[in-house]
Amino acid sequence: MKYLEAIRLAQAELLAEDKRVFIYGQDIAGPFGGAFKATKGLSERFPERVLNSPISEDAMTAIAIGAAMDGLRPIVEFQFADFASVAFNQLVNHAGTIYYRTGLPCPIVARLPAGGTPGGGPFHCQMPEAWVSHHPGLVVVAPATVADAYFMLKDAVACRDPVVFIEHKYLYYHLEAEFDPRTAEHPGLGRAVVRRPGEDLTIVAWSGMVHHALAAAAELDANHGISAEVVDLRCVRPLDSETILASLSRTGRIIIASEGWPVGGPGAEVAALVAERGFTYLDAPPVRLAAQDTPIPFHPDLFAAHHPDDQAIVQAALDLAKF
Amino acid sequence: MSDSALRIKLFKTMVLARTLDDRMAKLKAQGEVAGSAFLGRGQEAFSGAAGIRLRPGDVFAPLIRDQAGRLAFGESLLDVTRTVLGRRTGPMRGRDGNVHRGDWPAGRLPMISHLGAMVGTVVGTLLARRIAGRQQAGDLNVGVAAIGDGGMNTGALHEALNAAAVERLPLILLVADNQYAYSTSTDRTFACKHLVERAVGYGMAGHRCDGTDADACLDTVGEAIAAARAGKGPQMVVADLLRLAGHGTHDDASYVAEDVKSRFGDCLQLHERTLTQQGILDVAAIAAMRDEARTQVEAAVEQARAEPQPDPAAEEWMARSERDLVNLRAP
Numbered sequence: 001m002k003y004l005e006a007i008r009l010a011q012a013e014l015l016a017e018d019k020r021v022f023i024y025g026q027d028i029a030g031p032f033g034g035a036f037k038a039t040k041g042l043s044e045r046f047p048e049r050v051l052n053s054p055i056s057e058d059a060m061t062a063i064a065i066g067a068a069m070d071g072l073r074p075i076v077e078f079q080f081a082d083f084a085s086v087a088f089n090q091l092v093n094h095a096g097t098i099y100y101r102t103g104l105p106c107p108i109v110a111r112l113p114a115g116g117t118p119g120g121g122p123f124h125c126q127m128p129e130a131w132v133s134h135h136p137g138l139v140v141v142a143p144a145t146v147a148d149a150y151f152m153l154k155d156a157v158a159c160r161d162p163v164v165f166i167e168h169k170y171l172y173y174h175l176e177a178e179f180d181p182r183t184a185e186h187p188g189l190g191r192a193v194v195r196r197p198g199e200d201l202t203i204v205a206w207s208g209m210v211h212h213a214l215a216a217a218a219e220l221d222a223n224h225g226i227s228a229e230v231v232d233l234r235c236v237r238p239l240d241s242e243t244i245l246a247s248l249s250r251t252g253r254i255i256i257a258s259e260g261w262p263v264g265g266p267g268a269e270v271a272a273l274v275a276e277r278g279f280t281y282l283d284a285p286p287v288r289l290a291a292q293d294t295p296i297p298f299h300p301d302l303f304a305a306h307h308p309d310d311q312a313i314v315q316a317a318l319d320l321a322k323f
Numbered sequence: 324m325s326d327s328a329l330r331i332k333l334f335k336t337m338v339l340a341r342t343l344d345d346r347m348a349k350l351k352a353q354g355e356v357a358g359s360a361f362l363g364r365g366q367e368a369f370s371g372a373a374g375i376r377l378r379p380g381d382v383f384a385p386l387i388r389d390q391a392g393r394l395a396f397g398e399s400l401l402d403v404t405r406t407v408l409g410r411r412t413g414p415m416r417g418r419d420g421n422v423h424r425g426d427w428p429a430g431r432l433p434m435i436s437h438l439g440a441m442v443g444t445v446v447g448t449l450l451a452r453r454i455a456g457r458q459q460a461g462d463l464n465v466g467v468a469a470i471g472d473g474g475m476n477t478g479a480l481h482e483a484l485n486a487a488a489v490e491r492l493p494l495i496l497l498v499a500d501n502q503y504a505y506s507t508s509t510d511r512t513f514a515c516k517h518l519v520e521r522a523v524g525y526g527m528a529g530h531r532c533d534g535t536d537a538d539a540c541l542d543t544v545g546e547a548i549a550a551a552r553a554g555k556g557p558q559m560v561v562a563d564l565l566r567l568a569g570h571g572t573h574d575d576a577s578y579v580a581e582d583v584k585s586r587f588g589d590c591l592q593l594h595e596r597t598l599t600q601q602g603i604l605d606v607a608a609i610a611a612m613r614d615e616a617r618t619q620v621e622a623a624v625e626q627a628r629a630e631p632q633p634d635p636a637a638e639e640w641m642a643r644s645e646r647d648l649v650n651l652r653a654p
Contacts (some may be wrong), residue, residue, distance in 0.1 A: 019455070020455075022454055048454055049454060053486065054482070054485055054486055054489060056482035056483075056485065056486055057482075058440075058443065058478060058479045058482050058483075059443040059446070059479070059482035059483045059485070059486045060486075061443075062440060062441075062442070062443025062444045062446070062447060062479065062482075062483060063443050063444070063446050063447035063450055063483075063486060064447060065443075065444050065447055066432075066443065066444035066445060066446060066447020066448040066449075066450070066451065067447040067448065067450055067451035067454070068447075069427055069432070069444070069447075069448060070447070070448040070451035070452065070455075071451060071455065072451045072454065072455065074447075089437050089440060089479070090440065090443070090479075093435050093436075093437055093440070094435050094437075094440055094444070096642070097435065097642075098433075099642060099643060099644045100418055100641075100642045101415060101418050101419045101423070101433060102414070102415070102425065102427065102433055103416075104427055105644040136642035136643075137642035137643060139643065139645070139648060151652075151653070154653035155651055155652055155653045157653065158651070158652070158653035158654065159645055159648075159651060160644040160645055161643045161644050161645050186652060188647075188648065188649050188650040188651050188652050189648050189649075189651040189652065190647075190648025190649045190650075190651060191648075191649045191650075235648065238643075238648060240649055
């Protein structure tokens with residue numbers, strides 16, 4: 001099953017199992033089925049609950065908030081995560097404040113197709129986790145695997161709080177795995193997991209970057225005799241600090257790899273966590289890898305050099321191992 | 324013309340709202356209110372008419388100057404005094420204040436400050452009712468969203484109205500054109516002749532009324548709400564009126580031009596004059612209403628004053644409903 005198919009399957013099951021679930025977004029109804037086909041075939045089965053919206057990200061989110069307050073479990077599909085900036089106010093000032101202000105839950109799920117693909121350019125490749133994670137009241141998740149795409153979407157809909165669900169566009173069709181929901185492991189929504197155990201250093205990543213981290217760990221093991229542990233955050237707000245610190249306590253060295261920009265994101269949060277609560281575990285300063293601090297370039301060569309990849313992680317690990 | 328009982332009910336609501344607003348302004352002057360107090364003086368007829376025309380099961384997203392509409396749609400005086408005085412016992416528990424209060428189970432949405440933001444939220448509640456099959460054709464529960472001339476220029480409002488029209492939902496947008504967006508007069512904020520002209524562009528029905536004329540408000544808002552209930556889609560009602568106060572108590576409204584002031588009367592005085600001239604209420608009855616309003620407001624102030632403030636040491640500093648995300652799994 002492909003990552004995108006897992007998202008579609010989860011939504012099909014949610015619609016079938018729970019009449020409170022409805023999906024609202026641009027171009028999501030049939031026969032088109034969404035810019036990335038995440039809702040293909042769903043409006044035919046659930047015509048009242050899979051609805052095309054105007055190009056109105058603020059209203060899409062406001063409508064989801066109202067519907068959630070009125071008892072539904074809306075999923076809003078943004079066409080690209082970049083465009084969710086138009087809905088920023090509704091997400092952070094409205095959805096994110098309702099519970100604290102009123103004691104009432106606001107169970108919306110905002111699905112944000114994120115991450116870079118060559119040729120996408122500055123406005124179709126962004127990772128939005130930093131800007132939504134700053135604000136209290138939101139849960140921000142970034143699944144990296146087929147199983148997580150499925151389970152975390154279901155968990156996000158079950159969650160009583162607003163969830164920003166960041167799905168990686170490159171993984172949609174490029175990530176495929178054997179997956180049986182009846183037997184696959186299903187960690188809780190907010191839990192980080194160790195994707196590959198190791199002893200010499202920890203690589204923390206989330207979303208698409210997890211796969212660069214796993215490739216780097218494999219190469220470090222095969223060619224350099226370095227055993228790297230890969231921690232997949234899964235949920236970037238709140239952070240599962242215990243799993244991160246437990247890994248660091250085993251390895252003493254940590255690399256935090258982010259596809260997003262360097263300032264103020266989950267990478268900075270993990271580094272701060274390590275400095276505040278994992279200082280005595282550290283045998284070397286924590287290393288942060290992040291995108292270049294510029295808008296995302298259009299040209300495939302510039303794009304490829306804009307964010308870290310497995311080779312960048314390998315190089316950082318070799319340097320860190322020497323410290 | 325609405326029946327006398329309804330016209331008296333609106334007058335009584337307006338008296339209570341004005342009395343309450345005046346008392347809140349005094350509490351502010353006495354140093355008991357954090358932040359500003361926000362008053363609806365001059366807008367009671369329009370707002371109150373909407374509240375009176377709503378029924379249980381409807382949705383109301385009031386804004387800054389909707390004290391009258393809130394009261395008419397069921398808000399208690401204690402909800403107001405507790406929130407304005409920041410008491411732990413109030414609906415916002417000191418976590419939010421003044422006009423941001425609401426009571427969603429009762430249909431009153433708690434506004435955020437960003438103008439236009441609540442309109443789409445009302446649309447969402449109406450869409451949810453349709454999806455869940457909770458609406459009865461021809462007798463729909465409706466949603467009223469309040470906005471002003473200033474908020475009419477936000478992108479959020481535009482997006483929400485368009486979506487409401489596309490879905491043909493029973494939304495009533497209540498536009499109080501009170502001549503100033505904070506201090507900026509409308510010649511600097513829109514260029515169409517009258518805001519109601521915008522309705523046709525959205526595919527909504529447009530209505531306008533004199534916001535200083537309580538009877539006109541009762542009739543026009545009543546017609547718009549009835550049309551929405553009947554399934555005729557979203558309605559826009561624009562009232563021409565003047566805010567008879569500053570944006571908040573911090574604002575002396577000295578920017579309001581004399582010629583603008585001379586164009587607008589006080590809806591409360593005008594309604595009183597009409598009702599007495601027509602023999603519907605006499606001076607003694609009105610005096611009794613004012614006394615009763617003062618007594619009720621004073622009791623609500625005294626009760627809230629006696630109640631506890633929030634305790635920072637006991638505050639649960641938690642913005643999420645879900646405490647344990649690490650173990651949260653769908654059933």
